[in-house]
Structure formats: C-alpha cells, structure tokens
Amino acid sequence: MQKIIFYTTILLLTLISKVSAQENSFEGRAKQISKRIDSIVRLEKQALKEQVYVIDKNLEEGIITKSEAMNLKQKAADESAKSIEAKVVVEQQKIEYLIQDKINGLVQYDTIKKRRGTTIIIGSSSNDSINDVTEINLGSFKIYNGEKNKIRRRSKRTTSQFVFAAGLNNLITEGENFENSDYRVWGSHFYEWGTTYNTRIFKNNNLLHAKYGLSVMYNNLRPTENRYFVKNGEQTELQTGSVNFDESRFRNVYLVAPLHLEFDFTPKKFNKEGEAYFRTHESLRLGIGGYGGVRIKSKQILKYEVDDTRIKDKQKGDFNVSNFIYGLSAYIGYKQTSFYVKYDLNPMFKNNTVDQNNVSLGIRFDFN
Missing domain, CATH: 2.40.160 (Porin)
Structure with a gap:
C-alpha cells in the first residue's frame, strides 16, 4: 500500500511539473497574452453592444430624445475605445517583457529553429517535423500549433x-x-x-x-x-x-x-x-x-x-x-x-x- 501511495505521488508530481513547465514556457505565456487580448476586445464590444441596445430601447419608449441618444452612443463608443486602448497597451508591454525574458534566458522554451521578421518558429529539440513546431506571429498576435493547424486556420x-x-x-x-x-x-x-x-x-x-x-x-x-x-x-x-x-x-x-x-x-x-x-x-x-x-x-x-x-x-x-x-x-x-x-x-x-x-x-x- 505504501508503494502504491509512493508511486502515485511521484506520478502526480511529474504531471504537475509538466503542466507548470508548459504554462511558464515562452509558448504558454504567449498564448495566455493572446487569449487575454482577444478577451478584452470581445468583452468590450459586447458591453458596447449592450449599452447601445439600452439607449435604443429608451429612445423607442420616449425616455430620451434622438439628440440625447446620439450623444449617449458617442460617449459609450469613446469610453469603449479608450478602455480597449488602455488594456491592450498593458498586454503589449507584457509581450515585450516576455521577449526580453526569453533573450535573457529567464523563460523556459523549446529549441528555436528559426526566426523570420515578426515570426518565431519553435520546435522540439528531438523532432523536426513541421507538424510538431509552433509558429508565433508577433505581427498578428497569432500562434499556430504545427503546419496542419496553420493551413486549416489560414484557409478558413x-x-x-x-x-x-x-x-x-x-x-x-x-x-x-x-x-x-x-x-x-x-x-x-x-x-x-x-x-x-x-x-x-x-x-x-x-x-x-x-x-x-x-x-x-x-x-x-x-x-x-x-x-x-x-x-x-x-x-x-x-x-x-x-x-x-x-x-x-x-x-x-x-x-x-x-x-x-x-x-x-x-x-x-x-x-x-x-x-x-x-x-x-x-x-x-x-x-x-x-x-x-x-x-x-x-x-x-x-x-x-x-x-x-x-x-x-x-x-x-x-x-x-x-x-x-x-x-x-x-x-x-x-x-x-x-x-x-x-x-x-x-x-x-x-x-x-x-x-x-x-x-x-x-x-x-x-x-x-
């Protein structure tokens, strides 16, 4: 029984360490930043859509005038744009810090195979298959997991x-x-x-x-x-x-x-x-x-x-x-x-x- 508990503990610790390493790797952190940017834009657009819906509803019910509705929509759009800009700037700074950490050797990452302009190609040190590499496009804030994934997403x-x-x-x-x-x-x-x-x-x-x-x-x-x-x-x-x-x-x-x-x-x-x-x-x-x-x-x-x-x-x-x-x-x-x-x-x-x-x-x- 003690051996079973021992081996189970070792297995769990191994899995936890692998998950942690993935999350702290260059690829993992870049994915997290990309997801946060997408989430920021999506949530702000949804919030703006809801505000415009309420304004249109109030206009239909005669609570506000057409002029007041236009002013409220413009104010809502201004605030939404400022909010997106402020939040995305923070995430862009995180990308810059992440790249600097990689250069300084402070972040875990797989073997870098090549770099083209704004694109970084990362692959396993033991397998050079094009479907086992990760491509990070810094210009478009996109990450492709292998050539098949890249073709599928870019040919949508x-x-x-x-x-x-x-x-x-x-x-x-x-x-x-x-x-x-x-x-x-x-x-x-x-x-x-x-x-x-x-x-x-x-x-x-x-x-x-x-x-x-x-x-x-x-x-x-x-x-x-x-x-x-x-x-x-x-x-x-x-x-x-x-x-x-x-x-x-x-x-x-x-x-x-x-x-x-x-x-x-x-x-x-x-x-x-x-x-x-x-x-x-x-x-x-x-x-x-x-x-x-x-x-x-x-x-x-x-x-x-x-x-x-x-x-x-x-x-x-x-x-x-x-x-x-x-x-x-x-x-x-x-x-x-x-x-x-x-x-x-x-x-x-x-x-x-x-x-x-x-x-x-x-x-x-x-x-x-």
Whole structure:
C-alpha cells in the first residue's frame, strides 16, 4: 500500500511539473497574452453592444430624445475605445517583457529553429517535423500549433488581421492646392491601427472578399508660418502666434468601422492529399470601400520657449470639429503591404465658411 501511495505521488508530481513547465514556457505565456487580448476586445464590444441596445430601447419608449441618444452612443463608443486602448497597451508591454525574458534566458522554451521578421518558429529539440513546431506571429498576435493547424486556420472562409497604417495627412481646401497648403506636407501625418475580418464571398473562388472591422485613426496637422488653431464662435481659424512655436500640432482621434470589397489574386493551393484550399494576403491585393465613425477627441499641442523656459501647452476641446466622420478609401499592394489612400467626404470643421476635407496617403500593413 505504501508503494502504491509512493508511486502515485511521484506520478502526480511529474504531471504537475509538466503542466507548470508548459504554462511558464515562452509558448504558454504567449498564448495566455493572446487569449487575454482577444478577451478584452470581445468583452468590450459586447458591453458596447449592450449599452447601445439600452439607449435604443429608451429612445423607442420616449425616455430620451434622438439628440440625447446620439450623444449617449458617442460617449459609450469613446469610453469603449479608450478602455480597449488602455488594456491592450498593458498586454503589449507584457509581450515585450516576455521577449526580453526569453533573450535573457529567464523563460523556459523549446529549441528555436528559426526566426523570420515578426515570426518565431519553435520546435522540439528531438523532432523536426513541421507538424510538431509552433509558429508565433508577433505581427498578428497569432500562434499556430504545427503546419496542419496553420493551413486549416489560414484557409478558413473568414480570417482576422491586425492592421497598422501610417503616412502623410493634409486638408483639401476649396480653391487651393498642396503647394499653397496651410499645413506642412511632410510634417503632417496620420496613424491607424485596428482589427479586421476578411470573409471570402464565394465558397470556391478566392477573388472577392468582404473586409470589415474596427480601427482607431489619428489625423495630425502641423500649420505653417508659426500659426495655430483658435475657436472663434462657430468658426475655427488659423492665427499667427505671439511667440515662436517649436511645434504646433493639431490632432483628431476617431473610432471608425472600415468596410472594403477586396480583390485577392492569391491562387488556389493543394495539400499533399490533393485537396484544394485557399489562402489570403499572398499575392496582389486591391481594396475599394469606405469608413464611418465618431470623433473620440481633439487636441492641440503647442511647444515654445519663454525666458529660457520650455513650455508644452496641451489644449483639449471640440474646436468645432465634426463629431462624425465618413469617407472613401482604397489600397493596392502585394501580400501584407499596400499603398493606402483615404478621403473624408464630410468637412473637418462643421461650421466653417470654407469646407476643408481631410486626405491621407501612406503605407498599410495587414498582418494575417
């Protein structure tokens, strides 16, 4: 009886140590972080959906007006976007710490076979089979357990991507061109990041896809000739500063829902058994569509020096900027990288006598 208890104890301790080692390994910790990010986005979207449902219900019952409902929805969307951004930043820092721990030898991991760009391939030290390796794609926050798992997930009819875009940003003003723009052409930028879903429209044809998702968009403008924005009643104007600005920057942040019809020319593939399957983002791609969303915040940042004292002035407000945004966008590229252009159909300032529409062009990355 004592021998049975002894061997049972040894077996349990062995199992516990194996489970613990897996959880503390690089792969295990990376999976946990990835799951937490997915959970954050899913829960925040569900919470926002429930809030919008309650607001619509109150509107139908006459408890609130249509204007109040729109304000409540915008407030709920703003809070949801801020919450997602804050929580995901924490998890991104954990990924950075995890990678640094791996480099310093402070985390358990299997033998690393190779590393390509943002992808880390990890395999067993005793078996080099492609179906016994783990691929960690840092760009798209995805982990594939073996080649079969990777093919199955990436050839699904609906796949997901992490999207990041950056480039030049400016305003198209009626009667003016970029040579006479009020904003620095090379100094004004935009940034966009978010998650998209890509659904193949036809079951047995890979050409047409519906691409949709949720993004946070940052549009920055840097006025020329030492000027800054001033709100004058319902008008927002550029005025020359009384001090010399080291930097004058105006930023609008939006939460948008992009929707594109994507043409993907990735050809059909076949596995070893001769079965056909489809991949995306492995050839020429073209997307045409648009976006719509709400403004989260507007901020003006002024940096200057007075009596050898450096001053950074942050001004927050609506600056008469339109609360809603909608426009057209398109991209063309190869594999994950594309040339990207977008144009706001609504003017940036809602009451100005001369309409000014935001236009952006740059590079877009779809990490599949």
